[in-house]
Amino acid sequence: xxMTPRRFDIVVLGSGPAGQKAAVQAAKAxxxxxxxxxxxxxxGACVHRGTIPSKTLRETAVHLAGFRLRMGAHLPIQxxxxxxxxxxxxxxxxxxxxxxxYQRAQLERNQIIQVHGRARFRSAHEIEVEGVYGDHHVLxxxxxxxxxxxxxxxxxxxxxxxxxxxxxxxxxxMAYLPKSLTVLGAGVIASEYATIFAALGVKVTMxxxxxxxxxxxxxxxxxRFVAAFESNxxxxxxxxxxxxxxxxxxxxxxxxxxxxxxxxxxxxVLCALGRVANVDNLEIAAAGLATNDRGHLPVDAHCRxxxxxxxxxxxxxxxxxxxxxxxxxxxxxxRAALGLPIADANNVIPAGIYTIPEIASxxxxxxxxxxxxxxxxxxxxHFRELARGQIAGCTDGLLKLITEPIxxxxxxxxxxxxxxxxxxxxxxxxxxxxxxxxxxVETIFNFPxxxxxxxxxxxxxIAQQSLRGQSESQxxxxxxx
Numbered sequence: 001x002x003m004t005p006r007r008f009d010i011v012v013l014g015s016g017p018a019g020q021k022a023a024v025q026a027a028k029a030x031x032x033x034x035x036x037x038x039x040x041x042x043x044g045a046c047v048h049r050g051t052i053p054s055k056t057l058r059e060t061a062v063h064l065a066g067f068r069l070r071m072g073a074h075l076p077i078q079x080x081x082x083x084x085x086x087x088x089x090x091x092x093x094x095x096x097x098x099x100x101x102y103q104r105a106q107l108e109r110n111q112i113i114q115v116h117g118r119a120r121f122r123s124a125h126e127i128e129v130e131g132v133y134g135d136h137h138v139l140x141x142x143x144x145x146x147x148x149x150x151x152x153x154x155x156x157x158x159x160x161x162x163x164x165x166x167x168x169x170x171x172x173x174m175a176y177l178p179k180s181l182t183v184l185g186a187g188v189i190a191s192e193y194a195t196i197f198a199a200l201g202v203k204v205t206m207x208x209x210x211x212x213x214x215x216x217x218x219x220x221x222x223x224r225f226v227a228a229f230e231s232n233x234x235x236x237x238x239x240x241x242x243x244x245x246x247x248x249x250x251x252x253x254x255x256x257x258x259x260x261x262x263x264x265x266x267x268x269v270l271c272a273l274g275r276v277a278n279v280d281n282l283e284i285a286a287a288g289l290a291t292n293d294r295g296h297l298p299v300d301a302h303c304r305x306x307x308x309x310x311x312x313x314x315x316x317x318x319x320x321x322x323x324x325x326x327x328x329x330x331x332x333x334x335r336a337a338l339g340l341p342i343a344d345a346n347n348v349i350p351a352g353i354y355t356i357p358e359i360a361s362x363x364x365x366x367x368x369x370x371x372x373x374x375x376x377x378x379x380x381x382h383f384r385e386l387a388r389g390q391i392a393g394c395t396d397g398l399l400k401l402i403t404e405p406i407x408x409x410x411x412x413x414x415x416x417x418x419x420x421x422x423x424x425x426x427x428x429x430x431x432x433x434x435x436x437x438x439x440x441v442e443t444i445f446n447f448p449x450x451x452x453x454x455x456x457x458x459x460x461x462i463a464q465q466s467l468r469g470q471s472e473s474q475x476x477x478x479x480x481x
Contacts (some may be wrong), residue, residue: 003138008034010334011127011141013119013282015042017323018314019147020103022330026143027110029338034113034139036129042103042114051323052099053172054192056092058354061199062418065356066393083177088200092172115139121286124307143309143337146297147330148282150275150315157245158184158271164248165269168193178202180234180266182256184243186213188353190272195229195356203234205264207256211239214353218365218400218414225416228357228396238264246271277316294318302336303329311337325349348431352421357397360424363412363431364402375405377464379437379457383417386456387448394418397450401427401437401457405468408436408461419450426454437461 009031012023020042023035035042107114117129127139152167154160162170168189179202183194186208194206206213206229212222226237242259246269249255256264276295284290284297288307292298296318303311311333314326328349335342353359369376383389383397397417403410413427429435440458445451 003136005126005138005140006034007140007142008032008113009141010034010143010145010337011036011139012145012147013127014147014149014278014314015039015103015107015114016147016149016314016326018149018326018330019145020107020330021327022145022147022311022313022334023112024106024110025331025334026338027112029334029340031338032113033110034115034141035107036115036117036119036127036139038116038118040116042100042107052096053089053092054196055354056095057089057172058192058196058356059091060088061196062356065199085172085174085177088177089172118281120281120283124287124310143311144287145330145333145337146279146282146284146305146310146312146316147314147326148278148316150321151278152271153274153276154271155243155273157243158269158273159246160271161248164254165246165271168270168272168275171270174268178267180204180268182207182254182264182266182269183272184208184246184256184269185272185274186210186237186239187272187274188214189275190270191225191355192353193270193272194235198229198232198235199356201233203266204229204232205236205238205266207238207241207243207258207264209240209242213237213239214359217353217359217361219367220400221359221361221398221414221416224396224398225355225357225359228416229355238262275315275321277318279316302342303333304336309337320349320351322349322351324352348428350421350424350428352424354421357394357417358420359414359416360420361412361414362424362428363410365412365414366400366402369402369411373404373411376411377403377405377408377437377461377468379403379459379461379464381453381456381460383450383453386450386452388450388452389417391448392418392450394450397453399423399453399457401440401454401461403437403461405465408438408465409434410437415453417450423450423453426451 010026010033012019012035015035015037023033026033117131119127119129122128130136152169160167181197181202181204183190183206191213194204198204244257244259246256253265254269297312297316299312299317303313305312313329313333315321350362366378379401381399384395389395394417400414402412410430415423437458440454
């Protein structure tokens with residue numbers, strides 16, 4: 001046992017997207033860095049239990065659903081009963097291993113010391129790490145970054161056993177693809193898994209106390225999303241209903257009882273009712289820190305906690321809880337900590353939701369634009385109008401381009417449909433550069449592509465502005481009687 005502190009300029013707790021980027025930024029600035037991770041490999045829950053595994057399964061589901069759509073009449077596909085879930089994810093281990101190796105090599109290349117073990121604060125500058133073999137040692141950090149991520153929130157009335165009732169970390173450990181699944185919750189994670197399993201032929205019931213899933217999104221987009229989800233045989237969204245109890249019947253089914261007395265019976269249950277910050281075992285009080293009433297660490301605009309040399313980034317500080325945002329938080333927090341130049345923050349962050357079909361959003365929604373600016377013009381492009389939409393079989397897609405009513409500058413965009421998480425970046429660039437919808441009209445897009453949706457939406461915006469102008473002109477020249 002060695003309790004003599006080993007000194008570092010920077011100590012980062014957690015190697016997920018936020019922690020990894022913070023560590024690399026510090027190392028590139030010439031600082032000595034220690035990165036503590038309790039998992040065997042780097043990458044955090046994002047790589048090992050969340051984003052990477054779920055998106056790998058999603059890719060299988062998308063290709064299977066697409067093949068059924070295009071070739072189902074000639075080559076019918078039936079998923080065999082009791083199919084092992086692992087057989088649908090045979091690429092997952094290779095994808096994870098490749099990503100872990102890339103991150104590990106980057107850390108080594110930047111001479112970042114990797115420490116494997118559980119961390120806890122001894123003081124505001126000292127971290128005690130318990131190794132996998134029970135050994136203890138202490139790290140002293142002039143600057144400390146908390147990037148320990150989050151874990152699933154489990155209400156007391158949902159007895160998660162990881163065999164019949166799962167959480168979002170354990171759902172992919174199921175041995176077999178179930179015939180039916182009840183999903184508790186309708187946030188991003190719940191919606192992603194609900195649609196992935198629906199695409200694989202599972203009868204999914206999604207239950208939430210909110211009347212709509214992912215209620216922070218545009219209403220028109222959500223209506224289409226729910227319709228697409230319920231177009232899968234046996235799938236339904238039950239909104240406005242809270243869960244009273246969940247219990248395995250001891251044989252083969254799980255009974256989910258709702259507050260209104262309804263009972264939903266399914267082979268498996270997924271509890272995806274949010275996530276909470278991973279700080280319980282860090283003993284943050286020893287550093288002078290405490291969580292807020294939502295269980296997150298409060299920080300300022302540079303992710304600095306109330307203790308000046310301690311920063312917190314990623315899921316531990318709460319929304320938006322996106323890997324992309326967490327990466328940028330880690331990088332910018334470290335630059336602030338080291339007094340390095342920081343460009344003006346671009347607060348317009350794209351949200352990519354990997355449901356089936358995909359959803360992406362950036363900037364203002366139609367309702368938000370009307371509230372903030374008093375008015376807006378919304379250009380719509382339906383994927384059924386696009387040759388690529390017909391070819392790819394994603395005719396239910398929709399792109400909404402939100403513009404200022406006079407300048408026609410793009411101030412928001414929402415997209416439903418395959419490719420949405422890629423397409424949204426055109427709108428991101430448009431918002432960042434003050435581009436108007438007219439630019440999309442005057443731009444030549446490859447044909448056939450889904451990107452043409454921007455030109456179609458731009459034409460719709462201009463047509464609406466022209467109609468408004470004609471209406472105003474008619475009013476001005478209306479004869480007086």
